[in-house]
Amino acid sequence: DIVMTQSPLSLPVTPGEPASISCRSSQTLLYSNGYHFLDWFLQKPGQSPQLLIYLGSSRASGVPDRFSGSGSGTDFTLNISRVEAEDVGVYYCMQAVQTPPTFGQGTKVEIK
Amino acid sequence: EVQLLESGGGLVQPGGSLRLSCAASGFTFSSYVMTWVRQAPGKGLEWVSSITVSGEHSFYAASVRGRFTISRDDSKNTLYLQMSSLRGEDTAVYYCAKPGSGWFARFDWGTGTLVSVSS
Numbered sequence: 001d002i003v004m005t006q007s008p009l010s011l012p013v014t015p016g017e018p019a020s021i022s023c024r025s026s027q028t029l030l031y032s033n034g035y036h037f038l039d040w041f042l043q044k045p046g047q048s049p050q051l052l053i054y055l056g057s058s059r060a061s062g063v064p065d066r067f068s069g070s071g072s073g074t075d076f077t078l079n080i081s082r083v084e085a086e087d088v089g090v091y092y093c094m095q096a097v098q099t100p101p102t103f104g105q106g107t108k109v110e111i112k
Numbered sequence: 113e114v115q116l117l118e119s120g121g122g123l124v125q126p127g128g129s130l131r132l133s134c135a136a137s138g139f140t141f142s143s144y145v146m147t148w149v150r151q152a153p154g155k156g157l158e159w160v161s162s163i164t165v166s167g168e169h170s171f172y173a174a175s176v177r178g179r180f181t182i183s184r185d186d187s188k189n190t191l192y193l194q195m196s197s198l199r200g201e202d203t204a205v206y207y208c209a210k211p212g213s214g215w216f217a218r219f220d221w222g223t224g225t226l227v228s229v230s231s
Binding site for chain 2: 037039041043048049050051054055060090092094096099100101102103104105106
């Protein structure tokens with residue numbers, strides 16, 4: 001199985017400041033169609049996960065443009081340009097290139 | 113709009129059985145691979161099982177293989193997870209998930225159902 005490793009696991013943030021989360025995979029997430037099958041989810045307290053970014057860098061419908069994804073191969077990053085209070089929760093990366101899908105450990109983002 | 117509504121969770125004793133259901137709407141259920149993912153209290157997300165279109169193939173995490181069975185009824189737009197020989201470590205919220213493309217990409221998630229295994 002592909003192992004997904006996130007860092008940091010805890011991220012205290014100041015509203016209005018940028019934030020960044022790293023996700024690394026044990027194998028390339030590049031599929032034969034040229035896309036990287038890496039998704040980012042946010043799980044707000046008490047809720048189900050919600051899709052933020054798919055294929056490494058495409059924002060899901062309704063996701064604010066302060067969220068962006070980048071990376072290639074085995075190294076990916078989720079950036080929040082200016083953190084807002086509603087962004088608190090646990091962020092997960094997930095690879096969808098191989099069965100089974102596997103998740104990072106999660107990064108807990110909280111307001112300082 | 114995609115809707116996934118899980119049910120069937122509850123408190124069960126170790127060694128017991130439970131069947132979870134996921135009622136799907138808002139998309140052509142029969143056309144998609146469907147997946148169960150669980151989350152133990154305070155822990156991260158763990159893939160449990162997936163079933164292909166028409167139920168042709170099913171896949172299981174090593175931790176549940178031989179104890180859980182995934183199935184689908186396309187006439188009822190419903191996904192199932194039959195769980196037996198339950199253990200304390202199976203305690204979790206169980207989510208069903210539908211991909212937006214391919215088998216696993218761009219998951220839509222259900223609301224989840226809590227399974228508690230305890231004596």
